[in-house]
Amino acid sequence: MTAIIEAHGLRKDFTVSEKAGRLRRIRRTVAAVDGIDLVIEPGEMVGYIGPNGAGKSTTLKMMTGVLTPSGGSVTVCGLRPVAQRTRLARRIGVVFGQRSQLWWDLPLRDSFDLLRHVYRVPAADHAARLAECRSLLGLDEFEATPVRQLSLGQRMRGEITAALLHRPAVLFLDEPTIGLDVVSKQAVRGFLASIGARGDTTLVLTTHDLADIERLCERLVVIDHGHVVHDGTLAELHARYQSRRRVVVDLDAPIGADHHAIAAALGGLADGVTLDVVSPDGQRLEFGLQDGANAGALVACVASVASLRDLSVIEPDIEDVVARLYQRRSAGSP
Amino acid sequence: MNIDWSCRVVEAAELAATRGAGTRGERFRPYQRILRAQVRAQLSYRTSFWIDAVSGMTFTAMDLVTVLVLFNVTSVLGGFAFRDAFFMSAIASLSFSLADVIVGSIEQLRLIIRSGQLDSLLVRPLSLLPQLVSIDMQTRRVGRVLEGVAVLGVAAGLVHLRWSAQTVAMIILTPIAGAALFAAIFVMTATVAFWWIDSGEFGSGFTYGGRDFTNYPMTVYGQFFRRVFAIGLGFAFIAYYPALTMLGRADPLGLPDWAGWLSIPIAALACGAAGFVWRTGVRHYRSTGS
Numbered sequence: 001m002t003a004i005i006e007a008h009g010l011r012k013d014f015t016v017s018e019k020a021g022r023l024r025r026i027r028r029t030v031a032a033v034d035g036i037d038l039v040i041e042p043g044e045m046v047g048y049i050g051p052n053g054a055g056k057s058t059t060l061k062m063m064t065g066v067l068t069p070s071g072g073s074v075t076v077c078g079l080r081p082v083a084q085r086t087r088l089a090r091r092i093g094v095v096f097g098q099r100s101q102l103w104w105d106l107p108l109r110d111s112f113d114l115l116r117h118v119y120r121v122p123a124a125d126h127a128a129r130l131a132e133c134r135s136l137l138g139l140d141e142f143e144a145t146p147v148r149q150l151s152l153g154q155r156m157r158g159e160i161t162a163a164l165l166h167r168p169a170v171l172f173l174d175e176p177t178i179g180l181d182v183v184s185k186q187a188v189r190g191f192l193a194s195i196g197a198r199g200d201t202t203l204v205l206t207t208h209d210l211a212d213i214e215r216l217c218e219r220l221v222v223i224d225h226g227h228v229v230h231d232g233t234l235a236e237l238h239a240r241y242q243s244r245r246r247v248v249v250d251l252d253a254p255i256g257a258d259h260h261a262i263a264a265a266l267g268g269l270a271d272g273v274t275l276d277v278v279s280p281d282g283q284r285l286e287f288g289l290q291d292g293a294n295a296g297a298l299v300a301c302v303a304s305v306a307s308l309r310d311l312s313v314i315e316p317d318i319e320d321v322v323a324r325l326y327q328r329r330s331a332g333s334p
Numbered sequence: 335m336n337i338d339w340s341c342r343v344v345e346a347a348e349l350a351a352t353r354g355a356g357t358r359g360e361r362f363r364p365y366q367r368i369l370r371a372q373v374r375a376q377l378s379y380r381t382s383f384w385i386d387a388v389s390g391m392t393f394t395a396m397d398l399v400t401v402l403v404l405f406n407v408t409s410v411l412g413g414f415a416f417r418d419a420f421f422m423s424a425i426a427s428l429s430f431s432l433a434d435v436i437v438g439s440i441e442q443l444r445l446i447i448r449s450g451q452l453d454s455l456l457v458r459p460l461s462l463l464p465q466l467v468s469i470d471m472q473t474r475r476v477g478r479v480l481e482g483v484a485v486l487g488v489a490a491g492l493v494h495l496r497w498s499a500q501t502v503a504m505i506i507l508t509p510i511a512g513a514a515l516f517a518a519i520f521v522m523t524a525t526v527a528f529w530w531i532d533s534g535e536f537g538s539g540f541t542y543g544g545r546d547f548t549n550y551p552m553t554v555y556g557q558f559f560r561r562v563f564a565i566g567l568g569f570a571f572i573a574y575y576p577a578l579t580m581l582g583r584a585d586p587l588g589l590p591d592w593a594g595w596l597s598i599p600i601a602a603l604a605c606g607a608a609g610f611v612w613r614t615g616v617r618h619y620r621s622t623g624s
Contacts, residue, residue, distance in 0.1 A: 014620060061621055066456045068617050082617070089459035099454045105375035117367040118458055146378075 002078070004170060004202050005040040005063060009072035011226070012058050032058045034226030035072065042169070045196045045203040047217035049210070051326050055226040056206040060174050063204075064094050077169055090119060093163030097175035100155070101162045102147045108158050109143045112165060119166035126165055133161040136191050153184030160188065164195070171195070173205040177212055189215045210318045222325060229325065234318065241325055243316030244288040246276070247295050249302055250310040254282030266301055273298055283309075364460055369468040376474060386474045394478045397427050397549060398485060412553030413586055417492045418577065419551055424489035425573040426548035428482030429512025435479055437517045439470035441537055444527035450622055462616060463521070482509075493581060501580055504594065508580075511601040512548075512572035518604035519544055519567070521612055528615035531622075540567075548572045553586050560587070568604060571597040 012033040017025045033055040040046055050056050061067040062074055065081035065088055074081060079088045095101075102111040116126045134140060137157040142150055150158065156176065163171060176192070177185045193216055196203050207213065213220055213234070220237060222230035230237055237243075256262035259275050262285065269275065272293035277286035285302075289295055295313055302308065376383055401423045405416040414422075443466065446452050455465050486509070495501055523537030530536075544567065547555075552564045552574045564570035571593075578585055579594025 058621075061453065064457050066453050067619065067621055085456065086459045086461070089457055092457070094457040096450070096453055099450050101454050101458075103371055103375060105378050106371055110371065110374075114367055114371055118364045118460060120364070120459075 003039045004042045004044075005038065005074075005076050005204070007036055007038040007059075007063070007072065007074040010036045010038075010059070010062060010069055010074050011071040012055070012062060012067060013070040031226050033062070033069075036223070036226070036228055038221065038228065038231070040202060040204065042202055043199045044219060045217045046205070046219045046221060047213035048204060048206045048221050048223065049208070049213065049322065050206075050223040054224045056223055057174055059223070060094075060172055060204070060206060064092060064172055065089070090166060091169050093166070093168035093171045095156075095159050095163045095171070095173045095176055097156070097173075097178040100147070100159065102155070102158055104148045105146055107144050107146055108139070108150065111147065111158070111162060115162055115165055121166050125167070129165050129167060130161070133164060133191075136194065137161060137187065153180050153187070156180060156184065156188060157191075160191065164201075168201065170202045170204065173203070173207075175207055176205060177207060177209050185209070185211075192216055210322060214318060222322070224326060237318075237321060237325075238316050239291060241321050242290055243321045244290055245293075245295065245316055246314040247287045247289060247298055248312045248314065249285050249287075249299070249308055251283045251285070251302075252307045252309050255306045257282065265305055267305075270294065270297060270301075365464050365468040368465065369471055369473075372469055372471060373473050383474050386472075387477050390475050391477050391481050394427060394431060394481050397545075398423060401549065412551040414551045414553070417489075418581060418583070421489040421493045421581070422551060422573040422577045423549050424482070424486040425508055425512065425577060426545065428479070428486050428509045429548075429572050430516050430545040431475070431478040431482045432509060432513035433516035433520060435472055435475045436513070437467055437520045438475070438541075439472055440466060440520050440524040441541075442470055443524040444531060447527055447531060447619070448622065452619065453621055456619075463612060495580060496582070504576060504580055508573075508576040508594070508597055511597040512576075514601035515568055515572055515597070515604050516541065516544065518601070518608035521608040525608075525611050525615035528618050528620075544569055548574070568600045571600045 010033060011031060013029050013031050015027055015029050017027045020026045032053075036055075036059060048056055048059070058067065062069045063076050063081055065085035068082045076088055077091045079091070081088055101115070102108065103114065106114075112126075112130060115121075116123070121129075134143070137160070139157060139161065142154045142158075145154075147155060147158065160173075160176065163173075173192070177188055180188065189212060192203065192205075195201050196216060203216070205212065205216070218233060220230065220232065220234055221228060222237070230240065232240075255265045259278060262278065262282075263269055263275060269287075270293060272290035274288045275285060276288045278284070287298060289298070299308075299311060398420070401416075401420055404411060405419070409415065411419050443452075446455075446466070452462075455462060455469075458465065486505070490505065495505075519540050520537070523540045526536055544563070547559075547563055548569050552560055552570045555564065560570070564574070575585070575589065576594035576597050579591055582591070584591065585593060
């Protein structure tokens with residue numbers, strides 16, 4: 001099966017001019033996207049993340065035909081996005097979290113009707129798809145409201161519906177949950193998950209909210225400074241960056257004053273286990289466990305020298321991994 | 335496989351769409367719909383609509399009043415009596431109003447770029463320029479066109495045109511060609527925003543400036559201005575030369591009496607150039623933010 005999105009050495013340079021003195025300006029070329037290779041198969045759900053200014057949106061804009069690449073090649077649905085922009089537009093749906101496809105002053109349903117004509121969707125297909133979105137996203141209560149009066153959560157549900165009415169093969173979402181409250185976020189994620197589960201729509205989404213990724217995406221592409229720094233599953237990311245589970249124990253009485261004393265009291269720490277935090281009163285200890293370290297043995301060891309009041313094991317946090325990933329990159333780059 | 339199936343469905347829909355496009359109307363239907371939606375949206379601000387409509391007509395009237403006031407001071411302007419100058423002015427005014435109604439809103443391009451709305455338009459399966467025109471066409475300015483037609487009718491009566499098939503053709507085609515030239519200038523100057531987002535009022539110098547320039551006989555201007563604006567940018571062919579041809583008057587500046595017909599090829603040339611500049615601009619579009 002052929003890839004639905006294919007990018008090779010894709011790059012985008014911007015010229016920025018900076019003030020240097022009263023009148024002089026210095027022009028400088030900045031690579032927003034600096035040689036990206038990416039192959040996405042039909043039906044995949046790919047999360048595209050990176051810090052602000054990493055080049056996420058720029059990549060998406062090159063894939064949707066908004067921006068002309070400065071170099072490299074990209075095809076989506078076998079089409080070249082800029083040269084075949086209008087043909088491609090029929091096959092893809094795009095939701096830019098901070099842009100709108102809707103008509104500001106008209107009721108939401110008028111926008112849907114207009115888009116039917118814009119995309120030339122047969123009336124019956126349009127009605128079927130709309131009915132589906134309407135029930136899954138609960139559009140009924142605000143379909144007659146002018147878009148300018150919708151809440152952000154309502155508008156986003158409208159935007160996603162608008163992007164899906166022509167049954168696109170690929171759905172691009174740029175920060176679809178930005179600024180949404182918890183309930184709206186869940187509604188949007190649930191809906192996207194059900195779209196993705198059907199397997200006939202490829203989903204590419206950028207986000208800052210890693211919960212989106214955990215809920216929706218099998219595959220994660222991390223980009224920073226215009227380069228892909230990770231491309232694989234979430235589990236691979238954890239393995240690669242040594243995400244650690246944490247074990248937190250509360251003791252009835254302290255067993256030592258500082259890290260050294262505690263480690264000594266426990267008879268030394270096993271391989272892959274570190275004592276990260278000791279509370280001021282010495283009664284709460286936080287251990288970090290690398291992949292393969294045995295939490296049971298650690299707990300047994302602690303229980304043998306002290307009486308345990310409480311115990312919790314915390315699974316690795318994706319936020320934490322990604323934060324460390326970004327830091328490593330910015331420390332390592334000029 | 336699912337994906338192949340959905341691609342085939344899209345293919346079939348496209349085929350149907352292109353077949354339907356055999357009738358021209360089908361091709362323009364999306365733009366018509368967008369335009370109608372735009373009118374509905376404008377009507378949702380009723381008071382603002384009427385204030386705009388009335389003030390627009392007042393502005394157009396002011397252009398002609400300026401000519402009237404001038405002739406209060408002098409009886410001849412650049413070798414032309416009031417009636418002839420008024421006739422030129424009426425042609426210029428109608429040409430400009432027509433262009434302004436249709437593509438005048440393209441001035442907003444820099445705001446559309448700045449707000450990021452252009453991204454949304456680029457991901458739709460429609461051409462960009464017609465979309466921009468139809469989402470923002472200032473239908474409330476239609477009154478100005480009607481006013482312009484009426485004034486041109488009065489002016490044509492004043493100058494006692496000798497009506498022939500040629501005159502009729504010319505008086506209909508001239509404002510259309512003039513509007514096309516103004517429209518090309520509107521588009522070209524707006525395109526600057528693709529490179530230079532803070533382009534401010536740059537375009538107005540050429541569009542509104544051009545309107546004011548064409549309002550008077552070219553003979554009132556010095557040689558430098560005539561070369562640059564009248565000939566270089568083609569402004570003399572919007573009203574001055576067509577008026578001379580219709581009036582059967584020789585050009586004091588020495589062009590032959592059929593020069594008025596040049597308005598059509600010049601407008602076509604300008605539109606071609608505008609299309610080229612526009613496409614180049616879109617390729618240089620940088621988008622903003624995320």
